[in-house]
Amino acid sequence: MYTQAMDTLRDEGGDKPALRTAEEAQLQQRFDNRIDAGDFIEAKDWMPENYRKTLLRQISQHAHSEIVGMLPEGNWITRAPTLKRKSILLAKVQDEGGHGLYLYAAAETLGTSRDQMLDALHTGKAKYSSIFNYPTLTWADVGAIGWLVDGAAIMNQVPICRCSFAPYARAMVRICREESFHQRQGFDSLLVMVKQGTDAQRAMVQEAVNRWWWPCLMMFGPPDDQSPNSAQGMRWGIKRVSNDTLRQKFVDAAVQQAEVLGVTFPDPDLRWNEESQHWDYGAIDWSEFWRVVGGDGPCNRERLAARVKAWEDGEWVREAALAHARKSDLKEAA
Amino acid sequence: MSSSIKIPATPELHYLLRLSDTCLILGQRLGEWCGHAPILEEDIALSNMALDLIGQSRALLTLAGQRSGEGYDEDQLAFLRDEIDYRNPTLAELPRGDFAFTVLRNVILSTWLKLMWERLHDSSDAELAAIAGKALKEARYHQQHAADWAVRLGDGTDESRRRCEAALATLWLYTPELFEDDAVDAAATAAGLGPAWSQLREPWLAEISEILGEATLAIPGEAAFRSSGKRGLHSEHMGYLLVEMQYLQRSYPGGAW
Numbered sequence: 262m263y264t265q266a267m268d269t270l271r272d273e274g275g276d277k278p279a280l281r282t283a284e285e286a287q288l289q290q291r292f293d294n295r296i297d298a299g300d301f302i303e304a305k306d307w308m309p310e311n312y313r314k315t316l317l318r319q320i321s322q323h324a325h326s327e328i329v330g331m332l333p334e335g336n337w338i339t340r341a342p343t344l345k346r347k348s349i350l351l352a353k354v355q356d357e358g359g360h361g362l363y364l365y366a367a368a369e370t371l372g373t374s375r376d377q378m379l380d381a382l383h384t385g386k387a388k389y390s391s392i393f394n395y396p397t398l399t400w401a402d403v404g405a406i407g408w409l410v411d412g413a414a415i416m417n418q419v420p421i422c423r424c425s426f427a428p429y430a431r432a433m434v435r436i437c438r439e440e441s442f443h444q445r446q447g448f449d450s451l452l453v454m455v456k457q458g459t460d461a462q463r464a465m466v467q468e469a470v471n472r473w474w475w476p477c478l479m480m481f482g483p484p485d486d487q488s489p490n491s492a493q494g495m496r497w498g499i500k501r502v503s504n505d506t507l508r509q510k511f512v513d514a515a516v517q518q519a520e521v522l523g524v525t526f527p528d529p530d531l532r533w534n535e536e537s538q539h540w541d542y543g544a545i546d547w548s549e550f551w552r553v554v555g556g557d558g559p560c561n562r563e564r565l566a567a568r569v570k571a572w573e574d575g576e577w578v579r580e581a582a583l584a585h586a587r588k589s590d591l592k593e594a595a
Numbered sequence: 596m597s598s599s600i601k602i603p604a605t606p607e608l609h610y611l612l613r614l615s616d617t618c619l620i621l622g623q624r625l626g627e628w629c630g631h632a633p634i635l636e637e638d639i640a641l642s643n644m645a646l647d648l649i650g651q652s653r654a655l656l657t658l659a660g661q662r663s664g665e666g667y668d669e670d671q672l673a674f675l676r677d678e679i680d681y682r683n684p685t686l687a688e689l690p691r692g693d694f695a696f697t698v699l700r701n702v703i704l705s706t707w708l709k710l711m712w713e714r715l716h717d718s719s720d721a722e723l724a725a726i727a728g729k730a731l732k733e734a735r736y737h738q739q740h741a742a743d744w745a746v747r748l749g750d751g752t753d754e755s756r757r758r759c760e761a762a763l764a765t766l767w768l769y770t771p772e773l774f775e776d777d778a779v780d781a782a783a784t785a786a787g788l789g790p791a792w793s794q795l796r797e798p799w800l801a802e803i804s805e806i807l808g809e810a811t812l813a814i815p816g817e818a819a820f821r822s823s824g825k826r827g828l829h830s831e832h833m834g835y836l837l838v839e840m841q842y843l844q845r846s847y848p849g850g851a852w
Contacts, residue, residue, distance in 0.1 A: 328638075331629060331638065335629040335630040335631075338627075338629055339627060339840060340839055341843075342843035342844055342847075342852040343674075343852045344619075344653045344669050344670060345653075346852055347649055348646055348653070351626055351642050351646045352646055354630070355629070355639055355642040358629075358635055358638045361635055362636070400843055400852075450852070453852060456851075457851035458850050458851040459847060459850050459851075461847055461850070462850050462851070567630070571630070571631040571632065572633075574633070574693070575632065575634060575694065577754045577755055577758070578633035578634070578755070579634060580751070580752055580754075581747055581751025581752045581754070581755030582751065584752045585746070585747040585748075585751045586747075
């Protein structure tokens with residue numbers, strides 16, 4: 262799962278640091294040429310400080326989104342309705358932990374430790390995708406997250422496989438493969454409920470879809486005309502496709518999938534536009550988006566508190582592991 | 596399908612259910628850690644072990660369903676059985692506790708399961724032997740992982756040691772149940788299905804002593820208390836565990852998932 266557009270975040274100042282030496286100017290020129298040529302930048306390569314900062318922020322927040330994202334679905338592991346679904350869910354949430362690991366590792370190549378990144382999360386300095394601040398109230402939410410949230414995440418993430426920063430791009434290739442699998446599993450679980458299940462289950466599915474639809478559309482970030490940082494992200498090859506383009510692609514795909522499921526989306530303005538050959542959708546309530554991003558969503562406090570509690574409860578474990586490692590080193594040295 | 600199913604009281608079936616339920620209930624407890632572990636690597640490791648255990652329980656429950664003569668599938672056995680028909684030893688169902696408790700329970704049960712799978716690999720029941728062959732590889736890894744942590748925590752800091760000692764003092768009370776025989780064991784050994792649980796005691800104690808020795812932890816003394824989950828008489832914790840685990844199947848009769 263992912264993440265939302267980086268455009269919601271503060272401007273890092275773009276590409277315009279005061280260059281102090283001719284050598285730096287030359288490095289900058291070489292960097293720009295490589296970006297223009299579509300080359301990848303490796304961790305050891307020279308890069309502008311703002312490029313580094315922007316990437317560190319985006320990758321670490323993506324990593325945080327993965328591990329916070331373990332909570333809403335993890336919530337259902339003990340209650341999964343069949344052993345098969347329990348296994349699938351365990352494997353899925355485990356994958357998300359794995360995505361967190363690759364992404365923290367990719368971000369660490371930029372010179373910040375995982376502990377520092379986690380500290381930023383725990384103290385509220387770093388954000389994570391606000392989709393995870395919505396609650397999972399029924400079992401159908403697990404399927405709806407797989408279908409819609411992971412579906413939106415894939416739309417967002419596939420272009421990042423071509424991100425100019427190679428460690429991030431490489432991590433995304435694997436993550437996207439797993440996300441596609443998660444999306445199919447989510448869709449399949451809803452399909453079984455609506456096609457083979459009871460009326461009560463069909464109602465459960467529709468109710469979950471009603472709740473997740475609009476937050477999923479918000480996952481792509483603010484409209485293009487309100488995304489001041491997008492141009493810089495595009496220039497750097499970090500962002501490849503605009504928020505609105507991705508959102509439209511998601512809506513077009515989701516509408517067809519909803520027909521297969523026999524569910525509807527809670528949008529009276531959703532209709533096919535013959536001229537544009539796309540599905541038009543109604544106005545998104547951006548005040549809700551900014552409220553949730555700002556910390557006042559339904560579960561912001563619980564999610565962060567759960568992460569902080571796990572970290573604090575585990576402190577003695579991490580200390581013990583370090584103490585034991587030091588003892589072992591001393592024994593080996595003796 | 597929301598009302599409870601009835602389980603025939605055959606020793607062979609109970610022998611299989613004691614094992615399947617140990618895997619399922621321990622897997623359920625380990626799954627609770629997902630998202631809440633001390634480090635991300637352990638979120639992944641504990642979920643992975645839960646996944647292995649659930650997988651083992653599925654294979655065993657499917658086999659038990661076939662052997663029951665009632666045509667039960669794995670989900671009927673997992674979600675529609677009443678507490679008294681659950682046959683795991685009580686140790687598996689105890690709340691997850693802190694990380695020391697989870698690690699040391701895993702040391703105890705993964706060692707026990709590893710020894711069990713080794714013996715079941717030679718079962719006269721070819722299907723059970725095949726399940727054991729796969730599960731054995733997983734149990735070896737689980738034991739290694741738990742033992743590594745037991746050593747780090749036992750020989751780590753004063754606090755980690757104190758927590759290990761407290762956990763072990765509680766856990767140890769529930770270990771005699773893992774080695775007591777009854778008519779179920781007698782029937783299983785007679786049929787060549789698998790070992791009597793008492794046969795595991797000696798090799799288990801040898802391996803546990805080695806692990807705890809390396810962890811600089813002392814083996815607690817034996818108490819007079821005896822748990823009885825494998826006869827269907829569980830701790831107070833089991834009811835809550837099952838309510839949570841079974842609620843969807845019980846609340847949505849006739850549902851498809």
